[in-house]
Structure formats: structure tokens, C-alpha cells
Amino acid sequence: VSVWSTVPQGPPDPILGVTEAFKADTNPRKINLGVGAYRDENGKPYILPSVQEAENRLHGQVDKEYLPITGLPSFTSAAAKLAYGADCAPLKEGSIAVTQSISGTGALRIGGAFLSRFYPTSKVVYLPSPSWGNHTPIFRDSALEVKTYRYFDKSTVGLDWAGMIQDIKEMPTGAIVLLHACAHNPTGVDPTKEQWEELSGLIKEKGLFPFFDMAYQGFASGDIAGDAFAPRHFVSQGHQIALCQSFAKNMGLYGERVGLFSLVTASPEEKARVESQLKILVRPMYSNPPVHGARLAGTILNDPALYAQWEGEVKGMASRIISMREALYTLLTNTYHTPGNWSHITSQIGMFSFTGLTQAQTEVLASKRSVYMTKDGRISMAGLNGGNVEYFAKSVDGAVK
Ligand code: PMP
Numbered sequence: 001v002s003v004w005s006t007v008p009q010g011p012p013d014p015i016l017g018v019t020e021a022f023k024a025d026t027n028p029r030k031i032n033l034g035v036g037a038y039r040d041e042n043g044k045p046y047i048l049p050s051v052q053e054a055e056n057r058l059h060g061q062v063d064k065e066y067l068p069i070t071g072l073p074s075f076t077s078a079a080a081k082l083a084y085g086a087d088c089a090p091l092k093e094g095s096i097a098v099t100q101s102i103s104g105t106g107a108l109r110i111g112g113a114f115l116s117r118f119y120p121t122s123k124v125v126y127l128p129s130p131s132w133g134n135h136t137p138i139f140r141d142s143a144l145e146v147k148t149y150r151y152f153d154k155s156t157v158g159l160d161w162a163g164m165i166q167d168i169k170e171m172p173t174g175a176i177v178l179l180h181a182c183a184h185n186p187t188g189v190d191p192t193k194e195q196w197e198e199l200s201g202l203i204k205e206k207g208l209f210p211f212f213d214m215a216y217q218g219f220a221s222g223d224i225a226g227d228a229f230a231p232r233h234f235v236s237q238g239h240q241i242a243l244c245q246s247f248a249k250n251m252g253l254y255g256e257r258v259g260l261f262s263l264v265t266a267s268p269e270e271k272a273r274v275e276s277q278l279k280i281l282v283r284p285m286y287s288n289p290p291v292h293g294a295r296l297a298g299t300i301l302n303d304p305a306l307y308a309q310w311e312g313e314v315k316g317m318a319s320r321i322i323s324m325r326e327a328l329y330t331l332l333t334n335t336y337h338t339p340g341n342w343s344h345i346t347s348q349i350g351m352f353s354f355t356g357l358t359q360a361q362t363e364v365l366a367s368k369r370s371v372y373m374t375k376d377g378r379i380s381m382a383g384l385n386g387g388n389v390e391y392f393a394k395s396v397d398g399a400v401k
Contacts, residue, residue, distance in 0.1 A: 014133060015374060022372045030370035031388050033379040036185070036351050037254055038219075038317055041385045046317070048252050050310040054299040062295060067288045069279040071100020071260075075298035079260040082301060083214060083245055085225065085232050090264050097274040098262045099282060100289045103254075104215045104246030105134060107261035111211060111242050112142025113281050114263070119209065121174030128152075128164075128178070130376070132185045132213075135178065144176070152187045157344040157356050159189050165202065173207045181214035181243075182227040183350025186378040190220075190349055196230045200237045210239050215246040220350040222318030224311060240264045247297050249351065250314050256293025317382075321351065324384040331393035338397040353379050361399040369395040 012020070018034030040046045070076065076098045084091045101107035116123065125144045127135050128151035139146050149171070150163030168177065179199075184190055191199060203210055212231045218224040225232075234241050240263070247258040261278075265271045282288070300310045329345040332338040345353055357365070357377035365371040371392060373379045384392060 018372050018374055021366065025370050025372075027370035029388070029391055031372065031383060031392055033371070033373045033381075033383040033392075036249070036380050036382070038249065038252060038351070038382045039385065041320065041387075043383070043385055043388070046252055048310065048313045050300050050306055050313055051251055051253065051296055053306060053309070054296045057299060058292075058295055064291065067100070067291050067294070069282050069288050070098065070275060071289050072291065072294040072298055074302055075258075075294040076100050076260060078298055078301035079245060079247075080262055082224065083217065083228055083231065083243060083260070083262070084235060085228065088232065088235055090235060094268040095265050095271050096262050097265055097271045097278060098260055099275070099278045100294055101244070101259040101261045102286070102289060103248050103257040103259040104213065104244050105138065105259075106257065106289075107244035107246070107259045108135070108138045108213060109142060110261045110278065110281060110285075111244055112139045112144055113285075114261075114278065115176060115209075115211070115242070116143045117281070118277065119176065121207075121209070122172065122176060124172070125176040125178055125211065126167075126171060128180065128184070130186060131178070131180075132215075135213075139178075149177070151184075152189060152354070154356075157189075157354060158347070159191060159195075161191075161195065165198075168199070168202055168206065168208070171206060171208060174209065176209045176211050177203060178211050178213060179230065181212045181217070181230050183216035183220035183352075185215070185350070186352050186374070186376060187354045188344075188348030188350050188352045189354070191230075193229060193233075196233055200234050200239065203234075204237065204239065209242070210234055211242045211244075213244045215244070216249050216350050217245065218311070218314040219249045219318055222315035222322075224314070235264055240266070247293070251297055251300065251310070253293050253296065256296065257290055258293035258297050321381045324381050324389060325353070327386075327389045328381075328384065328393055331390060332396065336393060336397040338393075338400050340400065351380055351382055353381055355379055355396070357396070357399065364399050365395055369398070371395050 022032040080098050090096050125139045126147050126149045129148040136146050149167035150160045153160035217227045220227045243262045245260040248254045265274050300306050325346045329342050332342045355377045359375045362375050
């Protein structure tokens with residue numbers, strides 16, 4: 001009998017499973033709105049020209065030696081500046097501990113492990129309900145206890161502000177609160193600036209620990225600083241935040257796995273102690289991070305002309321997504337007169353939209369129309385383009401009527 005005969009079959013990943021079904025479908029009109037990866041106007045993956053330029057500059061110019069445990073310093077310092085802003089006080093005084101990470105997922109995992117080992121007050125992390133599906137296993141595997149707070153109101157397809165505030169008020173002192181910095185996944189629903197300000201005050205009053213996941217900086221609105229408003233505001237109010245960054249979406253570096261984990265500390269001396277422990281965490285997990293993607297991102301972030309070009313390209317991706325929101329809204333509302341209120345399609349932000357479609361409707365869309373999305377009714381707006389948005393809207397109209 002085999003050593004592994006008792007290993008049970010696990011369930012397929014709910015998001016990557018959608019892609020499998022899509023691939024197997026032979027309908028030429030099929031649409032995949034499951035996975036969160038940007039597609040251009042022709043539905044094709046997009047290599048940013050600024051990334052291509054960085055590739056050209058690096059070609060043949062670099063070796064493949066190991067990076068330090070915490071990554072490429074020219075990348076990590078530029079990435080921290082991108083998130084916190086050049087005028088951030090703890091950044092200027094050298095009090096932000098950083099380590100390069102294996103994209104956003106790796107940043108969350110390092111953060112979970114660090115808090116599990118060193119955060120003195122609590123081992124409980126509260127996630128918004130719903131949240132990105134991977135948050136729960138990431139924090140559970142980091143030996144933290146996962147709980148949730150109310151976030152999304154199904155009846156308005158918007159923020160459950162009252163529920164969120166009440167749940168935060170009832171959290172035990174010192175608990176960890178996970179916040180999506182912008183473009184909440186899967187709902188596309190974010191607090192307003194005023195609501196962030198109120199949250200900052202409340203979280204401080206309660207002595208909670210704010211842990212930000214920022215996977216979509218710039219990609220949400222097209223504005224790098226605007227999308228970082230929440231973590232920057234919290235830091236300006238004296239919060240010692242944890243922050244996870246990903247360059248998957250805003251540089252299209254999905255498979256290169258480029259990210260950053262950082263912690264705001266009280267002083268350069270404290271930062272040095274925290275970074276020494278980050279190294280002790282990382283070393284037995286993967287020794288040191290991959291080099292190529294960090295070099296690409298670092299080249300772009302450290303060259304003013306290339307940075308400006310990249311900013312324009314980020315804006316271009318965000319604008320295309322926003323224009324698809326408008327096209328979809330107009331088709332449903334004015335062309336097909338589809339029953340229901342669809343204004344959330346344009347008020348939601350970022351890559352995803354929570355359509356409000358039911359699981360039964362998503363199943364009909366897949367089997368009858370070859371339109372694929374996750375069963376919670378979430379669509380990746382980036383999968384829509386001028387060539388398929390009408391077919392999609394008509395399909396939704398049919399499923400709802
Ligand atoms: N956090 C959120 C909320 C996300 O949506 C994603 C990407 N789907 C990530 C983190 C991490 O992605 P990656 O590891 O590819 O950077």
C-alpha cells in the first residue's frame with residue numbers, strides 16, 4: 001500500500017477552475033471573466049512598453065547571482081517610496097522595515113508569519129466579508145485565527161458602513177484588521193476618503209492593528225497617490241501599519257512575482273531589529289527572492305522618464321477598464337432595459353465588479369452563453385472589450401429576464 005493512500009482529494013481552486021472550464025469550451029464567442037489579469041482591447045495579455053524597455057536595458061547587462069535575503073535594495077526603497085509617498089515622515093527618518101516578497105501573496109504570508117511570531121497583543125485577524133479567497137488560508141497557515149467583519153451590503157451592492165463600524169467597535173482591543181487599500185477584491189466597493197478618516201480614528205481609539213493589502217495601487221483609479229490614500233493617511237495619523245504591495249497588476253508582472261512587505265516602526269534602531277527578524281523568517285522559507293522582476297520594477301521606478309511613461313500606461317489600463325464599466329452600464333440600462341439597478345457597475349472601482357448575479361444565473365451564462373465568471377457573480381472587467389461587451393450585456397440581459 002502506498003505511503004500516500006490516505007491523502008484525500010482536495011477541491012479545485014474556485015477561481016482557477018473557471019479558467020479550466022473556459023479552456024475546454026469550443027464556442028468562438030466564449031468570454032473568460034474569472035481570473036484577475038488585465039487584457040488589452042483585443043482580449044490579449046499586455047506587456048507594458050515601459051516593462052519591455054526595462055527588459056531591453058537589462059538584456060545581457062546583468063548576472064544571475066543571489067539577492068540579499070530582503071531583496072534588491074534599489075527596488076525595495078523605490079517601492080516603499082511609491083507606496084508611502086516621498087514626504088512620509090517615518091520613511092524620511094528611516095523607520096520603515098522592508099523586505100522584497102514573492103508578489104502580494106508572499107507579502108501577506110511574511111506579514112502573517114511575522115505578526116504570528118512577534119505581535120504581542122493578539123493572534124486574531126479580522127477580514128472583510130467577503131474578501132479575496134486566499135486571505136483566509138494565508139493567515140490560517142500563518143497560525144493566526146481568522147474572523148470576519150461586515151463589509152458588503154447585498155441589498156445595495158455597496159458598502160455596509162454601519163455594519164462595518166459596529167463590528168470594528170466590537171473587536172477585542174489589539175486585534176489585527178485587514179484592510180484592502182483600494183479596489184476591494186471581490187466587490188469593487190471602497191470606503192470614501194471621509195470614511196477612511198473615520199476608520200483611522202476608530203481603529204486608533206480601539207487600539208487595533210491596521211494591516212493593509214495593496215494589490216492594485218494605480219490600477220484602480222489610474223492615480224498612484226490617490227489609490228494609496230488610505231495607508232498614507234493612517235501613517236500620517238501615527239498608525240504603525242503593516243503593508244503588502246504587489247506589482248502583478250500595475251506593472252503586469254504577474255508571473256515575475258514582485259512585491260514588498262513593510263512595517264512602520266518607531267525609529268531606525270527599531271527598524272533594524274525588525275528587519276533582522278524578517279531575515280530570520282525569510283531565510284528558512286526561500287532564502288532570498290527572485291531577481292529578475294525586481295530589477296524590472298526597480299529600473300522603472302528609479303528612472304524619471306521611464307517612471308513617467310509607466311504612470312501613463314497604468315492610467316491607460318485603468319481608463320480602459322473604466323470605459324468598459326460605462327459601456328456595460330449603458331448597454332444594460334439604455335439598450336436592453338435589463339431589469340434591476342446597474343449603477344454599481346460604474347460606482348465600483350478596480351479590476352472587479354460584483355454584478356449581483358446569482359449562482360444560478362452564472363451557471364446559465366456558462367452553459368448557454370459560454371460566459372464564465374466566479375459563482376459569486378464577480379466579473380473581471382479587464383476581460384471585457386469593444387468586441388465582446390455587447391455579447392456579454394445581451395447574455396446578462398437574457399439570464400436576468
Ligand atoms: N491581495 C488581493 C486583494 C488580490 O486581489 C491579489 C491578487 N489576486 C493579491 C493580494 C496577490 O496577488 P499576487 O500574489 O499575484 O501579487
